[in-house]
Amino acid sequence: MKPKLSLSEGLFHFPGYFQRTEQDVLVDSVRDVVAEAPLYVPVMPGTGKPMSVRMTNCGPLGWVTDKERGYRYQAAHPITGVPWPAIPQILVDLWREISGFDKDPEACLVNFYGDDAKMGLHQDRDETDFNAPVVSVSLGDSCLFRIGGLDRKDRTSSLRLESGDVFVLGGAGRLCFHGVDRIYPGTSTLLKNGGRINLTLRRVNP
Known part of the structure; x- marks a missing residue:
């Protein structure tokens, strides 16, 4: 599938990359x-203010944040202390197909958005290697x-992102600020109780 080059160099939107059957596999x-x-x-x-999303991770490393130590990657769940589970193969295959990077992802951040959840403008810059997308x-x-x-x-x-879409921030756009302004409730039947899941694959180290 050819991407739709969107907004600026290095930013790629793949509308409908995953079909419904593949989305069901991803949800499982x-x-x-x-x-x-x-x-x-x-x-x-610093503030300890709760975010409006719930999150977890998979992969050798996971992105976490707390009041005392801030943003970072670590090898275990901050609540259970158990190492993160492996990244599902379907996501590793996605990375290998479209990332253009020769090493596999080390982290997959899983964010769950309820109907009222948002994500303010931010950069993904807690990694030590910005060459990977x-x-x-x-x-x-769907979300805005x-x-x-x-x-x-x-x-x-x-732009509106729909279920099954893939978006890539790489190259000159790797450190662009981005965020989620709103969720459009009831726009998908994929999740039984509604909401949006965002999976973000990242390479942390060179």
């Missing part, structure tokens, strides 16, 4: 991950995705 894989590494509510560094998969209800430039004050653009 996420359920297996959550059974081993339960969803939890992360909090902001960030590959994002949308499942469930916003993306800007390399400075928080840069002008932003928005």
